[in-house]
Amino acid sequence: MQHGKYRFIAGFLAVPLAIYAVFVISPFVQAIYYSLTDWTGLSSDMKMVGFDNYARLLKDSVFWSAVGNSVTLLLLLPVVTLSLGLFFAFMLNVGGRRRKKAVIGGVRGSGTYKIVYFFPQVLSVPIVALLFQFAYNPESGALNALFKAIGLGQVQPDWLGDPQIALWCVMAAMVWANVGFYVVLFSAGMSSIPKDFYEAALLDGANRINTFFRITLPLLWDTVQTGWIYMGILALDVSAFAFVQIMSVGPGGPDYSTEVLPLYVYQKTFRDGQAGYATAIGVSLLIVTLIFSAIVMRLGRRERLEF
Amino acid sequence: MSAQTGPAGRPDATDSDTTNPGVTNPGVTNSDVTKAKPADAGRGGPANGAAGRPDTKSSEGGVLNVFSHGVLVIWGLLVAMPLLWAVVSSFKDDTEIFGSPWGLPSVLHFDNWSRAWDKANMGQYFLNSLIVVGGSLIGTMLLGAMAAYVLARFDFPGNRFLYFLFVGGMGFPVILALVPLFFVMKNMALLDTYHGLILVYIAYSLPFTVFFLSGFFKTLPTSVAEAALIDGASHTRIFFQVMLPMAKPGLISVGIFNFLGQWNQYLLPTVLNVGDPHKKMLTQGLVALAVSQGYKGDWSGLFAGLTIAMLPVLAAYIIFQRQVVAGLTAGALK
Numbered sequence: 074m075q076h077g078k079y080r081f082i083a084g085f086l087a088v089p090l091a092i093y094a095v096f097v098i099s100p101f102v103q104a105i106y107y108s109l110t111d112w113t114g115l116s117s118d119m120k121m122v123g124f125d126n127y128a129r130l131l132k133d134s135v136f137w138s139a140v141g142n143s144v145t146l147l148l149l150l151p152v153v154t155l156s157l158g159l160f161f162a163f164m165l166n167v168g169g170r171r172r173k174k175a176v177i178g179g180v181r182g183s184g185t186y187k188i189v190y191f192f193p194q195v196l197s198v199p200i201v202a203l204l205f206q207f208a209y210n211p212e213s214g215a216l217n218a219l220f221k222a223i224g225l226g227q228v229q230p231d232w233l234g235d236p237q238i239a240l241w242c243v244m245a246a247m248v249w250a251n252v253g254f255y256v257v258l259f260s261a262g263m264s265s266i267p268k269d270f271y272e273a274a275l276l277d278g279a280n281r282i283n284t285f286f287r288i289t290l291p292l293l294w295d296t297v298q299t300g301w302i303y304m305g306i307l308a309l310d311v312s313a314f315a316f317v318q319i320m321s322v323g324p325g326g327p328d329y330s331t332e333v334l335p336l337y338v339y340q341k342t343f344r345d346g347q348a349g350y351a352t353a354i355g356v357s358l359l360i361v362t363l364i365f366s367a368i369v370m371r372l373g374r375r376e377r378l379e380f
Numbered sequence: 381m382s383a384q385t386g387p388a389g390r391p392d393a394t395d396s397d398t399t400n401p402g403v404t405n406p407g408v409t410n411s412d413v414t415k416a417k418p419a420d421a422g423r424g425g426p427a428n429g430a431a432g433r434p435d436t437k438s439s440e441g442g443v444l445n446v447f448s449h450g451v452l453v454i455w456g457l458l459v460a461m462p463l464l465w466a467v468v469s470s471f472k473d474d475t476e477i478f479g480s481p482w483g484l485p486s487v488l489h490f491d492n493w494s495r496a497w498d499k500a501n502m503g504q505y506f507l508n509s510l511i512v513v514g515g516s517l518i519g520t521m522l523l524g525a526m527a528a529y530v531l532a533r534f535d536f537p538g539n540r541f542l543y544f545l546f547v548g549g550m551g552f553p554v555i556l557a558l559v560p561l562f563f564v565m566k567n568m569a570l571l572d573t574y575h576g577l578i579l580v581y582i583a584y585s586l587p588f589t590v591f592f593l594s595g596f597f598k599t600l601p602t603s604v605a606e607a608a609l610i611d612g613a614s615h616t617r618i619f620f621q622v623m624l625p626m627a628k629p630g631l632i633s634v635g636i637f638n639f640l641g642q643w644n645q646y647l648l649p650t651v652l653n654v655g656d657p658h659k660k661m662l663t664q665g666l667v668a669l670a671v672s673q674g675y676k677g678d679w680s681g682l683f684a685g686l687t688i689a690m691l692p693v694l695a696a697y698i699i700f701q702r703q704v705v706a707g708l709t710a711g712a713l714k
Contacts, residue, residue: 089527096583100557168448197644355556
């Protein structure tokens with residue numbers, strides 16, 4: 074019996090564990106090792122160089138602009154996306170005309186709004202990034218055409234070609250792609266808050282803005298915190314890479330104004346043949362990610378509210 | 381989270397002074413809600429809470445309603461317009477796209493679509509994505525469910541360690557692993573192959589799948605499996621014939637999550653699948669199309685390609701709307 078149990082456990086775990094170990098665990102471990110070598114990635118020659126790669130990072134100005142842009146995304150993208158998500162979800166759930174039986178109510182047609190808002194979530198990053206790239210096109214893009222049509226013919230920004238605003242243009246696309254998910258997520262959370270909490274607060278003279286900050290937000294805090302971590306990882310990792318790589322000129326330009334850490338890792342490996350140095354950049358990205366998660370966990374620690 | 385009511389469940393930490401909903405605060409009289417409420421309002425929830433309240437539409441509610449519909453419609457348009465614009469543009473010719481980006485097409489150019497499907501290889505890319513995602517989705521679900529089941533229902537030394545090994549993969553930046561992964565794949569001759577990509581997709585989907593499904597298996601009752609064990613069924617048979625059918629709702633949620641994640645995957649094929657232009661995934665093919673159209677100037681073909689990539693997913697989403705939303709939000713709500 075016992076023997077059979079262990080054979081069963083081993084049999085079920087062997088294949089998933091092997092695949093996971095070969096393609097996920099071992100690359101992560103190797104990355105730490107390679108970051109201490111001068112490996113080019115082109116040949117199998119390499120020698121240990123200790124912390125030389127990390128010392129070089131400190132003097133690399135492109136690396137620091139990538140850090141700056143990644144941290145900008147990390148700080149702003151979650152705030153903007155989650156705030157818009159909370160705002161629209163609150164409007165959906167509380168903005169309704171008063172009906173006979175409820176003090177607060179959802180707006181009419183909230184289901185339709187949610188279906189439409191969720192569209193970008195099912196589309197791939199390349200689709201969204203290309204759509205925005207067309208919209209930003211300075212000569213024939215939808216945005217500049219719109220400006221002309223409403224009489225703002227002089228205002229014809231270069232959008233992605235202007236180093237001052239290129240990063241904001243990329244960020245706008247990322248916000249657009251992610252708000253809908255949080256509207257739906259927060260909306261589900263809000264509709265599970267008992268209505269008589271609001272009733273009691275309104276009775277006591279609170280206005281709706283007060284009820285949002287005093288009732289809705291505290292009760293949704295766990296979900297907001299989870300969303301914050303998701304958005305932070307998105308801003309640092311794969312999603313930021315894909316948006317910047319597809320949308321920006323260069324990519325990463327103009328003048329490194331949209332360079333982000335994951336893109337720099339990719340370029341150093343596959344464009345410049347400096348795999349050892351690239352993994353050192355990757356390790357620094359890992360450190361930024363861990364610091365971020367630790368801060369969110371620490372700041373977000375509150376008493377869990379049961380209701 | 382249960383929706384229980386009553387004073388015990390009230391949010392003490394919200395700083396609001398909602399001590400007893402039955403007592404109206406005499407200091408506040410400017411709100412019509414206060415005046416209209418009978419003294420017992422709120423006690424029994426919204427169903428009978430407002431009984432006897434005169435049906436007055438307060439100006440506050442009305443203004444708020446107009447405002448909320450206003451902002452909601454604006455965001456709805458911001459979301460829908462770019463998608464609609466891409467679909468409309470896919471029927472225009474190039475001069476129309478440049479000359480009047482917001483206008484409607486004078487003639488419906490269906491040839492854009494056939495050009496994108498055949499000449500620009502979108503049809504081939506679509507098929508490639510289907511093959512790879514089909515294989516990896518089956519693999520992910522089967523292997524993920526097997527690992528999750530064992531980790532959730534069996535005690536053995538190292539169980540917790542393996543669980544956290546799997547789940548830990550969710551929080552690490554994938555890009556860090558990508559450089560060594562490229563060389564691992566190269567050494568195993570897996571670069572630019574369907575089966576190589578399938579294996580990698582499975583590996584990177586396992587953390588979330590194991591996390592989600594092991595939580596799900598823990599919630600299932602043990603009695604059915606025990607009864608089957610007494611009847612002499614093997615562990616393997618119990619898994620396939622008892623536990624998997626019982627876990628169907630969880631499997632559907634995580635299956636949709638994985639399908640969309642793998643179908644929309646861009647980073648992994650961009651690094652691991654670049655050798656053979658005919659083996660591109662749909663997402664890669666689209667980006668390659670955008671780059672090559674820059675030289676050829678075939679913008680209408682590009683919009684058609686974009687629409688081809690976009691519409692099936694949107695259509696599937698609209699049909700399975702409820703399940704898709706449940707699947708994608710399942711992870712964040714846990």
